[in-house]
Amino acid sequence: MATSMDLFRQLGAGAKFDLRRFKSDAEKFQVIRRTGKQLPQQDIIKALDIFGNSKRSSDETKENSKKKQKVSVGERSGTDNQDNLKGPGRPEKIKAIRKRNRIHVQGEDIPDPVETFEELQEEYGLHDDIIQNIMRVGYAAPTPIQMQAIPVLLHRRELLACAPTGSGKTAAFLLPILHQLKGPQKKGFRAVVVSPTRELSQQTYRELMRLSEGSGLRIHTIEHGAKAAQKFGPHTAQKFDILVTTPNRLVYLLQQDPPAIKLNHVEWLIIDESDKLFEEGKTGFRDQLGIIYQACDSSQVRRAMFSATFAYDVEQWCRLNLDNVVTVSIGARNTANDRIEQELIFVGSESGKLLAVRNLFSKGFTPPVLVFVQSKERAKELFQELIYDGYNVDVIHADKTQTQRDNIVKGFRAGKIWVLIATELMGRGIDFKGVNLVINYDFPTSAVSYIHRIGRTGRAGLKGRAVTFFTEDDAVHLRSIANVMRNAGCPVPDYMLQIRKLSKRKKKLVEKNPVRRDTIRTLPKDELRKAKRKT
DNA sequence: AAAAAAG
Structure with missing residues (x-):
């Protein structure tokens, strides 16, 4: 455990927050896309193997990445189908939509953005009750981050997302989770959302309750460590679906002997305010995040990072450790909301x-x-x-x-x-x-x-x-x-x-x-x- | 400096 923790910490060490990189933002996007700084598959496997001494065996990892390759092939043909349906000129339209909404993307086979919730319903079969909830809470049309991030997550792609403050990031990750988890199950938690303060966790929890109405999904936060241990422990019926929490409370449960919570069925790990949670040092969140990351050891797990600010070390980490990661940013990175x-x-x-x-x-x-x-x-x-x-x-x-x-x-x-x-x-x-x-x-x-x-x-x-x-x-x-x-x-x-x-x-x-x-x-x-x- | 488990 200690060794892999150290490795987790080391991954970003040496990478420094470099403001100069953000200055000529537009140029940078182009440079990266043209030179394709994507890591070769072998390197990704190697990077994943850093966690080889955790529960995930290296065999599983290899098998996993094979599976993932298959998925991305499937996606490619999916996009082609879309092209056929909409006729030629589709790529130009997509480009125009992205340009109009200041959506910048990096990565391979990126799903097309959608401009309306109806489109989301037509193309992805977004459940009726979710659409109803969206209307009820008063979202008229997707915000730019929602236009692009929701399709990416619905394709089960791993994501690093950066969009201005107050631009609808929370719904951008909650809606796809709700769609994919469908209804309640008895496996234990299948999605975890981590955020840096209790107040933010509570807020996300409340938003999730509003958007999940009628789904039957059981959504929880950790209010009191000891009580939560009783509630979520291995001897319970595991009737939980989504957990919204601050990191240290979850770490506390994970480190009980035996662990007071299992995350082995987690399909989605969402890191909100990711640059904050990646902060290193004795007082930083990074070690806590590392423990949570490792506990989500299902071969099915997908992760997504969201923040209004973009940290270079988080990006580097995602490139190394996430599977064929998609990067989405809205507008120039690390800028204030212009309203x-x-x-x-x-x-x-x-x-x-x-x-x-x-x-x-x-x-x-x-x-x-x-x-x-x-x-x-x-x-x-x-x-x-x-x-x-x-x-x-x-x-x-x-x-x-x-x-x-x-x-x-x-x-x-x-x-x-x-x-x-x-x-x-x-x-x-x-x-x-x-x-x-x-x-x-x-x-x-x-x-x-x-x-x-x-x-x-x-x-x-x-x-x-x-x-x-x-x-x-x-x-x-x-x-x-x-x-x-x-x-x-x-x-x-x-x-x-x-x-x-x-x-x-x-x-x-x-x-x-x-x-x-x-x-x-x-x-x-x-x-x-x-x-x-x-x- | 602040935040994050209880106690």
Whole structure:
């Protein structure tokens, strides 16, 4: 176990996040397609064999890849049939659809995109109840990521997908899973969705419940490790179909002796916010993900990765370890959602931030507003400041109990909380309807973090606004965020783009050691300390 | 720095 874990970790080591690669994005796609950087089949087998000391025997692996080759041949003839049906000119039409929707694809024998849900029904026989659920929840037409990713997954192809914040990624993986699992079975879980926070897991779970109505599928989350062990253990009737969870809870169940959950019948492993879950290091998610990956040891298992940001090491990993992977990205990679109006405000100092935020609020604002800070401590401090200002403000971070967290999210969704102060906990995936302002009270430590944070606004085609405070101390990060803004068409002063670029080494260092900031405080020191203890 | 299991 330990050896394969180490290997899992090593796979991406040495591959660094390289911003230059994203700059000339269009060119890059073409270069890769022309030179066909696809790995030869032998290398894929070798790469798969890295996990040879796990339960999957190398014989099985070989047999598996033979089977997979057959599948892809079948798919090719399937596409030809489509061509015959639609007549000549079909490839041009497909190209045009992709171009119009900014869909970029890489890989072999990629299924055609579909522009309507009806087409999905006609060509793939998407179940009536799913179509009904789609209509009931109010999806009119597939978003670009759904147009391309859903057919790919319906063909049971492994996928790496990248699409802007708020552009419908969740439904893009939920719908094909629902279609393929059909109805309930008693094998144990057949699909697992992993996401980095409990709040995101809950949200995905709720969405899945809405979309699966009438299917009879049994969908679960892990709410309490010990209770879940009772529920899912080997001596139960295994009447479960889909599991939505954060990684560590699942790892906990897997590592019980005997394991309190079996994943040997999992047909779909979905890694949401994949770049986050691939994060390495003592405190990263990567080891946990490795354990889950290995536990899904069926020869039938298919995996799909989704995120709004694209990490080079995740791509490399997918090329090596997934079977004939398809890559789909919408628009240029690692760009902000372009429905968000972005703004940078120089505030001078910490006290300048308090003034600026009060000034912003005093001008009048439309709730709900989301305010991001850099640490739990600072979240508590800012809350102590704003609580007296007369708005309905609350604060969320991982020091709160789960019940508190649930209630705060509920309150914010219900409009009872106008201003929610949050750590990075709320940074990814969370879909609060109609957040029209995100304030980065503390400057995010990376462009990736910035893209996700501001992506809490401007969702599902709505407009959004993001305001980011910065002080002199934030100068090191200014350039990369200014770049993101400019790429999204937001005006940025030239001097920001001319700031000297950090070396890769230094950039990593700076990300790991965030700027030290003065306490947010107008109260006397000990009063603040007392107050913080209570929250 | 933050997040992720209970306890």
